[in-house]
Amino acid sequence: xxxxxxxxxxRMIEDNPAAARKELSDALDRVLSSDEVGALTLxxxxxxxxxxxxxxxxxxxxxxxxxxxxxxxxxxxGPKSVFFERGGVLxxxxxxxxxxxxxxxxxxxxxxxxxxxxxERSPMVNARLPEGHRVNVVxxxxxxxxxxxxxxKFRTAIYDLAELVRMGSLPxxxxxxxxxxxxxRLNIAVTGGTGSGKTTLLNALSIxxxxxxxxxxxxxxxxxxxxxxxxxxxxxxxxxxxxxxxEVSIRDLxxxxxxxxxxxxxxxxxxxxxxxxxxxxxxxxxxGSLTTLHANSPDEAIGRLxxxxxxxxxxxxxxxxxxxxxxxxxxxxxSRMGDGSRRVTHxxxxxxxxxxxxxxxxxxxxxxxxxxxxxxxLGEYEVAAQPAFLDRVVRAGTASREEVEAWALDS
Numbered sequence: 001x002x003x004x005x006x007x008x009x010x011r012m013i014e015d016n017p018a019a020a021r022k023e024l025s026d027a028l029d030r031v032l033s034s035d036e037v038g039a040l041t042l043x044x045x046x047x048x049x050x051x052x053x054x055x056x057x058x059x060x061x062x063x064x065x066x067x068x069x070x071x072x073x074x075x076x077x078g079p080k081s082v083f084f085e086r087g088g089v090l091x092x093x094x095x096x097x098x099x100x101x102x103x104x105x106x107x108x109x110x111x112x113x114x115x116x117x118x119x120e121r122s123p124m125v126n127a128r129l130p131e132g133h134r135v136n137v138v139x140x141x142x143x144x145x146x147x148x149x150x151x152x153k154f155r156t157a158i159y160d161l162a163e164l165v166r167m168g169s170l171p172x173x174x175x176x177x178x179x180x181x182x183x184x185r186l187n188i189a190v191t192g193g194t195g196s197g198k199t200t201l202l203n204a205l206s207i208x209x210x211x212x213x214x215x216x217x218x219x220x221x222x223x224x225x226x227x228x229x230x231x232x233x234x235x236x237x238x239x240x241x242x243x244x245x246x247e248v249s250i251r252d253l254x255x256x257x258x259x260x261x262x263x264x265x266x267x268x269x270x271x272x273x274x275x276x277x278x279x280x281x282x283x284x285x286x287x288g289s290l291t292t293l294h295a296n297s298p299d300e301a302i303g304r305l306x307x308x309x310x311x312x313x314x315x316x317x318x319x320x321x322x323x324x325x326x327x328x329x330x331x332x333x334x335s336r337m338g339d340g341s342r343r344v345t346h347x348x349x350x351x352x353x354x355x356x357x358x359x360x361x362x363x364x365x366x367x368x369x370x371x372x373x374x375x376x377x378l379g380e381y382e383v384a385a386q387p388a389f390l391d392r393v394v395r396a397g398t399a400s401r402e403e404v405e406a407w408a409l410d411s
Contacts, residue, residue: 017057020057021053021057024053024056024057025049025053028049028052028053029045029049032045032048032049033045055105059106059109059110060097060102060105060106061082061095061096061097061106062074062076062082062095062106062149062151064095065082065084065093065095066131066133066151066153068086069155070086070087071084071085071086071153072085072086072088072152072153073085073150073151073152073153073195074149074150074151074153075090075148075149075150075151076097076103076147076148076149076150077145077146077148078100078103078143078145078146078147078148079096079097079098079099079100079102079103079146079147080096080097081145082095082096082097087340088336088337088339088340088341088342089340100140100146100147103146103147103149104118104139104147106149107137107139107147107149110127110129110135110137110149111125111127111137114127114128116239118137118139119139120141123138123139123140123141123142123143124136124137124138124139124142125137126220126221126239128221128222129151131153131154131156132154132156132222132223132225133151133152133153133154134151134152134154134221134223135149135150135151135152136149136150137149137150154199154223154225157227158200158203158204158207158225158227159200159203159204160204160207161175161178161179161204161205161207161208162175163204164200164201164204164344168341168343169197169201169341169342169343169344170343170344171381173381173407173410173411174344174347174364174381176407177347177363177364177387177407178205178208178332178347179208180389180390180393180398180399181329181330181387181389181393182205182206182208182209182288182290183208183209183210183396183398184389184392184393184396184398185287185288185396186287186288186329186330186389186392187282187287187288187289187290187327187328187329187330188205188289188290188291188328188329188330188331188332189270189290189291189292189293189301189328189330189331189332190202190205190290190291190292190293190331190332190333190334191292191293191294191295191297191298191300191301191331191332191333191334192292192294192295192333192334192335192336193294193295193296193335193336194294195336196334196335196336196342197334197336197342198269198292198334199223199224199268199269199292200342201332201334201344202224202266202268202290202291202292203224203225205290205332206224206226206229206266206290207228209229209264209288211228211229211230211231212231213229213231213263213264213288214231214232214233214261214262214263214264215229215231215232215233215262215263215264215265215266216233216235216257216260216262216264216265216266217232217233217234217235217266217267217268218235218237218250218253218254218257218265218266218267218268218274219234219235219236219237219250219267219268219269220236220237220250220268220269220271221236221237221268222234222236222268223268224266224268233260233262235253235256235257236253237249237250237252237253249272249273249274250267250270250271250272250274251272251273251274251277251312253274254267254274254277254278254281255277257281258277258281258286262286263288264286264288264289264290265278265281265286265289265290266289266290266291267289267290267291267292268291268292269291269292269293269294270291270292270293270305270308271293271294271308272308272311272312273308273309273311273312275293275305275308275309276308276309276312276313276323278291278327279305279309279323279324279327279328280323280327282326282327282328283323283326283327293305295333297333297346298331298333298346298348298360299360301331302321302324302357302358302360305320305324306320306321306324309323317357318353321353321357321358322353324350324353324358325350325352325353325358325359328350329349329350329389330347330348330349330350330389331346331347331348331350331360332344332346332347332348333345333346333347333348335366337368337377338371338377339371339375339376339377341376341377343366343377344366345365345366346362346364346365346366347362347363347364347365348360348361348362348363349361349363349385349387349388349389351388361384361385361388362384362385363383363384363385363386363387364381364382364383364384365381365382365384366379366380366381366382367379367380367381367382383411386408390404390407390408
């Protein structure tokens, strides 16, 4: 038989994954058809070959879930507990690992190519698969049920606003407003909870940026995709190495991006001291910037921004409120509904600052009214106020006066 050493397999995977899979498949066919193995039915042989290939070249028992485009998240809570999310609903999978060691082999396959390690000294790791999927790993002694893996998958193709409308994430009138706001260079913050679809919406908004502009993206883990823009520079933060050196934070990248002649700065998620640099960039001529942050409502987003800024700068809250009011024009809030669907639930404009803080005015809100017999969320959108930026949209030539008046009439 042909012997394939681990080193040779690793080189083959790096040089030509398709050829590696073909050669390994041929070798396994010869082994599984031999007299030493014994008589196997065709179905058993095919299943065993696929399982071995997945274990050697892929992520073992997780490979089928990774290849399923309808699965959006995979959660391994120890060797015998694997869950996945499909359509916003969590389901336990029949997939299992043999034992903790089996899970650790898969973890090593994820982190080793990245020059990272997982052990008792470094029991938590964030990583990214070659396909762009985000991975978080926690191992014992921190994880009491055994090694855990959480994989958040991302589509190769991204949704635009029109597709989000067809999916029911927002109405067409709200999509028009958001498109006008992006193309008219308003600064927009997308807010929402974990798994609410903030990155999906940010990607859709980014598509509306004119193709003639230079875009700088800054992310902790690269998730944004700009398939339709020819001039994009993507920057990704880097954690410290095994010796605790070499860290490059999002804040470092935001500061550096200002020196790279950006027309737009897109920060995947503001979660720390970079909030101050982002606000300053928005206040100093970098109009049209986009970002996301975790918050349960636009009002809460203000408080979180204040906390993040004060983490790195001892500024009065009133001064931070002035920075926010001068920097951000719109908050777009995305929510994950009870039926697992994602929906834009608030479009809020910043109208200024007062003694009480940043003044927010709802433009569009979603009101949930109940559930249908199948458990789907029911509700409707309400226009609470006219957008203050419509004149800017007309002046910028983004939409005609007639289009804007028609929108106001329809709303």
